[in-house]
Amino acid sequence: MTDQLDLFGTPPTPTGRPAPGRQCPPVRQRGQRSTAGNPAVTxxxxxxxxxxxxGLLDDTDRVVVFEDSDRVxxxxxxxxxxxxxxxxxxxxxxxxxxxxxYHGVVRRPVLGLRLTKRGRSLLARWSALRPLD
Incomplete structure (x- = not known):
């Protein structure tokens, strides 16, 4: 049986969910700027x-990346x-x-984030698009 391609020519993922294009989210380094305006980053x-x-760090609303199950x-x-x-x-x-x-050496509460229904549909639409050659 051959692999089926969807409308946009991409093979479906085994789990049915779109996967990010990068291995791990980048962490903030000194002097680095965000690339929020880039559609690929979005x-x-x-x-x-x-x-x-x-996730969001305690009451400060600072966005953090989970490195391990207990470190951000x-x-x-x-x-x-x-x-x-x-x-x-x-x-x-x-x-x-x-x-x-742990955020550094201090333990802090972190509240995770999730996509809404609109976010999941946007992710599905944008993940199916391919760049022009």
Whole structure:
């Protein structure tokens, strides 16, 4: 049996969910700027939010990336995540999903993020697009 291609010529993923184009979300380094205006970054951020890689640090609303199950770092794509939250494509998880993680050497509460229905449909549409050659 041959692999079936969808309308846009891309093979379906085994899980049926779009995957991000990068291995790990980038963490913020000193002097680095966000690339929130780049559509490719937005697709990756949507996929990474869907996988549960981003969270909000305690009451400061700083966006962090989960490195391990108990360690977080500041995210480079903080602006893109805040835009997705403001436009209704992502939302905070319920308060009972708060986890305690190390941010540096201090343990702090982190509330994970998830996509809304609009965010999942946007991710599905944008993941199916391919660049022109």
């Amino acid at each position: 697709v990756d951020v949507l996929a990474e939010v869907h996988e549960g890689r981003y 770092r500041m995210a480079l794509d903080e602006d893109a995540v805040h835009q997705l939250l403001a436009q209704g494509y992502a939302q905070r998880r319920p308060l009972y999903d708060t986890v305690s993680c």
